[in-house]
Amino acid sequence: MKVFKALTIAGSDSGGGAGIQADVKTFQELGVYGMTAITAITAQNTTGVQGVYPLSVEGIAKQIDSIGTDLTPDAVKTGMLFNSEIIKVVAEKITQYQWSNLVIDPVMIAKGGSPLLQAEAIEALKDYLLPIATVITPNIPEAEVISGIKITNLSERKEAAKLIYNLGAKNVMIKGGHEETDQMIDLLYDGNRFFQFESKRIATKNTHGTGCTFSAAITAELAKGKNIVDSISVAKHFIQAAIEDDLRIGTGHGPTNHWAYNKRGALCK
Ligand SMILES: Nc1ncnc2c1ncn2[C@@H]1O[C@H](COP(=O)(O)OP(=O)(O)OP(=O)(O)O)[C@@H](O)[C@H]1O
């Protein structure tokens, strides 16, 4: 039996709903062996972020080297990278090991408003990571920052996707979670065509870690050899189930349910 392996290079969320914890849970549920290189420790729960402690560039490089010299991942994702030094070393190592199937989730701000990427790092993200990305998965505010244009409707989202594509990413997926519409539309641009992935908006405050979970599911499916459209299609079903069957733990914005896709109904309510 071939074991498919995925690596997440991201921050730790002590509350377990986002970051590397969400990624590894998602990999596991989708049948992929998960590996991690931690960029920062956050003290975090459903009420917000209480502390951010980035790791040294040396410590991050060493973790990636440990994986690169022994366990070749079939796909890699990045999440919280915090500053430009971390972005540079991560891009350098991914290039050194010639890893393909790279999913960039350009995490900038936590749901509660805490910055997870320093403003000075935006240019490094564009210069070093976008050119090697198989797909980048910004939400609407992140797409505005990267493209430099305001997004108030689907046609502006399409324009932003083209601008981001021109920065070097092979595919651009602008998520619709921040739009106030009943129908949730995630938009993919592959440089040639637009694809829409649609679902019903679920009325819940428990959406902590949706972006991490969604991009981790795309990564897991790419690791298994699926193409980008089929990978996103599975990820969309995975996140819809995880939001719909929310766990209702914690007093703030609770996590999604990573069990839901495989065990629909078994643990809920
Ligand atoms: N209320 C909701 N109902 C259904 N789907 C949702 C909802 N909120 C987010 N999603 C889906 O979750 C995925 C992540 O989208 P979102 O825009 O929330 O990402 P994000 O803002 O990067 O997440 P995060 O804040 O966790 O980083 C997308 O597929 C989006 O359509």
Ligand SMILES: Cc1ncc(COP(=O)(O)O)c(N)n1
């Ligand atoms: C370590 C880490 N990575 C990513 C997020 C984004 O998730 P959210 O926007 O749902 O808070 C987070 N809160 N913490």
